[in-house]
Amino acid sequence: MTSRVNRRALLTAAPAAALPVALAAPALAQSNPEVRWRLTSSFPRSTDILFGTAEAVAKRVGELTEGKFRITAFPGGEIAPALSALDAVQSGSIECAHTASYYYIGKDPALAFFTAVPFGLNARQNTAWLRYGGGQELMNEMMRDYNAIAFPCGDTGAQMGGWFRREIRTVDDIKGLKFRITGLAGQVFQRLGATPSVVPASDIYSSLERGTIDAAEFVGPHDDEKLGFARVAPNYYAPGFWEPGARLHFIANQRAYDALPANYKAAIAVATAEADAEMVAKYDVANPLALRRLVASGAQLRFWSRPILEAAWRANNEVLDELAGKNERFKKILESHRRFRDDVYTWHRVSENSFDNFAFTASQTVR
Amino acid sequence: MTSRVNRRALLTAAPAAALPVALAAPALAQSNPEVRWRLTSSFPRSTDILFGTAEAVAKRVGELTEGKFRITAFPGGEIAPALSALDAVQSGSIECAHTASYYYIGKDPALAFFTAVPFGLNARQNTAWLRYGGGQELMNEMMRDYNAIAFPCGDTGAQMGGWFRREIRTVDDIKGLKFRITGLAGQVFQRLGATPSVVPASDIYSSLERGTIDAAEFVGPHDDEKLGFARVAPNYYAPGFWEPGARLHFIANQRAYDALPANYKAAIAVATAEADAEMVAKYDVANPLALRRLVASGAQLRFWSRPILEAAWRANNEVLDELAGKNERFKKILESHRRFRDDVYTWHRVSENSFDNFAFTASQTVR
Structure with a gap:
């Protein structure tokens, strides 16, 4: 799959300290070769759960290989710009990255699906689509264009809908809103009259304090709390319907990956699967406490009205259908995603949602 | 932690074919020793997702260790009775098991929490409680009494509420009902007048056909469909509020586990974490299709009325509080579980539930 010359070129792109010890011998010929990889994250060190997920993968891969396969995780900006992680992996200058595919929708909007599209899949449903509904195969078909292979690696769960200086009661209140928001969701809000x-x-x-923008969405209580938005834009909306879950991926350069022995490949698969499940679990422990502190400090918790949600639902379908009309790959992935969504929504409405609707309120009301 | 004599006794309890190659050398002294473990599952081979989860762990552990650490999974009944898996691990006659801790509430009712208690945690919440909310530590405190250590290993998601020959419209309809149901849920239904x-x-x-029982709960559409209940008890209720998720565990004999080198221990941790997330993903792909076929074949999909749910909620709190009054360990775990439940319910009601409530219906109604 890979020539020795190319592999050597790739490996020698790493700084001297990260050079594999046994460079002369092809990795495959050795049982447990020394391998050093650098990982570039799209997240700063301060986002303990986001950046921490890459560190957890690196640690676990080391444990599984008796320290022979070492991955070192660097925060966004240290060895590659935060939003150019995919480029660094594609060129082979860095072996792997921890990032969100929707940062790269400028290359192809279809890359949005594997992180999140508005009114898409929640975290659990996205896991099912990626692992058993064909989603990950569709992503790796695309990743081949970038000399890369991807593994699901963490989810935020349903995000919050962001911080607003004024209340947003009607669809009309969205018109003219200067909203810090990225990706396809920006196009949905643009259709509703906002300026993303x-x-x-x-x-x-x-920017919120000076009024350069009227609103901003980030992640959820645990990450948002650190930025202090409640003081300058106190209306905190739920849910972030454009990110019912945001899935991150561990993305490896294909040549570097192909050169690994089978047990190291298995180590990546399981270490990322473990980190994938643990990230949302960390958020589920941290977010409830952060939300309580935010409300205590002045955040006004509000919910989108149904007319706003319905207008956004329709605008989103227009955006997706238009993109599908212009892009065959987008169309193919949208069809898989919608088919799975409709099936799993029906089932979860029967099982999960009927349980949640009763139990989440009963714990506060039934005595 | 373990003497050579005891470890040898343990290993020689395996059949000759499964004997480790390097028996004379203590495992820890060798870098990658040959180790053979037998796993007894509580599930029959026909439950492809349940039994398949143990097989997936075994396969992955083999891949991670270049085949040096081999686990062979046996269906319930082949090398130990299905509901005595914990006993086999405790005695050391079998190194590990894949089972549900609530099968053993006869030993201690507190063992219910780590699988499911009525109106407890859904699959995602349970993952968070076990991994970061202290749940798994509480389980392993108990497991020490059984010479064992446990790893979360699969969840069914919210189960269905079972099959009923007649409709159950009111709390009165439960009185006198002969209901096939196990565990603490049986005590809840007993309090409501049923005979579990x-x-x-x-x-x-x-039993349903002859009328020996009036109703039976099993798992969910994918597993239930195989048993053909729709023909004899067509009223299929949602949700199975006594199992908002049922968590299984991989349970290892403590001495056998302690004798493993660190990288083999890490292999168990990650292989079970991967299988843990993948089981519910498999169900999320299979259940929607099975539910559709069941309804097409005559199943009448029905939902518990709110008065029934409220009566069950109160009866469940009585059962839990009574058990806590008699059992200090139960009390301690109940307090941890309830505290986490109240926090995560509040957060998920804001984020996940507000998204789900709109989106799950919008996909069928908003055009």
């Missing part, structure tokens, strides 16, 4: 913009996380607070 | 009984899966159909 991309502002780096570090500048959101000051 | 345990009937082996293989005898449920004929």
Whole structure:
């Protein structure tokens, strides 16, 4: 699958300290070769759960291989720009990344599906679509264009709908809104009359304070709390219907991956699967406590009205259908995604949702 | 932690074909020793997803260790009775098991929490409680009494509420009902006037047909469909509020586990974590299709009325509080479980549930 020359070129792109010890021998010929990989994350070190997921994968891969296969995780910006992680992996200058495929919809909007599309799959449903509904195969078909292979690696769960300086009661209130929001969701809000913009996380607070923007969405209580938005844009909306779950991926350069022995490939598959499940579990422990503190500090918890949700639902279908009309690959993935969504929504409405609807309220009302 | 004599006694309890090659050398002294373990499952081979989860763990552990650590999975009844898997692991006659801790509530009712208690945690919430909310530590505190250590290993998701010959419209309709149901849920239904009984899966159909029982709960559409209940008890109720998720565990004999090198221990941790997430994903793909076929073949899909759910909620709290009054360990675990439940219910009602409630219906109604 890979020539020695190319593999050597790839490996020697790493700094001297990260050079594999047994460079002369092809990895496959050895039982447990020394391998060093660098990982570039799209997230800063301060996002303990997001960046921590890449660190957890690296640690586990080391444990599984008696320290022979070592991955070192770097925060976004240290060895590659946060939103260019895929490019670094594609060129082979870095062996692997931890990132969200929807950061790259400028290359192809179909990359959005594997992270999140508005009104798409929640975290559990996305796991099922990726692992057994064909989603991951569709992603890896695309990843081949980038010399890469991807493994699901973490989910935020349903995100919050962001921070607004004013209340948003009607569809009309969205018109003219300057909203910090990224990806396909920006196109949905644009259709509803908003002006979407991309502002780096570090500048959101000051932009809200000065009124350069009227609203901003980020992730959920655990991550949002650190940025202090409640002081300048106190209306905190639920749910972030454009991200009912946001799935991250561990993405490896295909040549680097192909050169690994089978047990190292298995180590990546399981370490990422473990981290995939653990990330949302960490959020489920941290978010309830952060939400309580946010409300205590002045956040006004509000819910989107049904007319707003219905207008957004329709606008989203228009956006998706238009993109499908222009892009065969987008169309193929949209069809798989919608078919799975309709099946699993029906089933979860019967089972999970009928349980949740009763139990989530009963714990506060039935005595 | 373990003497050579005891470890040898343990290993030689395996049949000759499964003897480790390097028996004379302690495992820890060798880098990658040959180790053979037998796994007894509580499930028959016909339950492809349930039994298949143990097989998936065995396969993955083999891949991670270049075939040096081999686990062979046996269906319930072949090397130990299905509901005595924990006893086989405790005695050391079998190294590990794949089972549900609530099968052993006869030993201690607190063992119910780690699988499911009525109106407890859904699959995702249970993952968070076990992994980051202290649940798994509480389980392993108990497992020490059985010389064992446990790893979460699969969840069914919210189960269905079972098959009923007649409709159950009011709390009064439950009185006198002969209901095949196990565990703490049986005590809840007893409090509501039913007569719970345990009937082996293989005898449920004929018992319903003859009227020996009036109702039976099993798992969900994928597993239930095989047993043909729709023909003799067509009223299929949702949700199975006594099992909002049922978590299985991989349970290893402590001495056998302690004798493993660190990378083999890591292999168990990740292989079970991967299988843990994949089991519910398999159900999420299979159940929607099975439910559709069941309804087409005559199943009448019905939902519990709110008065029935509220009566069951109260009866369940009585059962749990009574058990806590008699059993300190039960009390301690109940407190951890309830505290986590109340926090995560509040958060998920804001985020997941507000999204699900709109989206699950919009896909069928908003055009």
